Amino acid sequence: MQELLTFVAKSLVDHPEQVAVHMTEGPEAVILELNVAEDDMGKVIGKQGRIAKAIRTIVKAATSRDSKPVFVEIQRPIESFEEQELQSEDTPDSAD
Secondary structure, three states, X not given: OXXXXXXXXXXXXXXXXXXXXXXXXXXXXXXXXXXXXXXXXXXXXXXXXXXXXXHHHHHHHHOOOOOOOEEEEEEOOHHHHHHHHHHHXXXXXXXX
16 A cells, blocks of 8 residues: 555655655554655645545555555655754743
């Protein structure tokens, strides 16, 4: 599944080198987290989420009926999380 999602996402975006898929397997489901560049978020989500829905449909169709359900989550880029953490560390708390 992870390879399929990576292939589909890299086919859609302008920066395929920044596509990352992380798989988390829980007791009842598998979660695939898709990270793409900030500029490519719109291409992966699409108008009104149509591309995201199509990606989820492809992944769901590729899973076997006997396996755990697979969920695709489109995450903000990893760099954005790191930048937010750095900015929050730099700004003093106003509650002091």
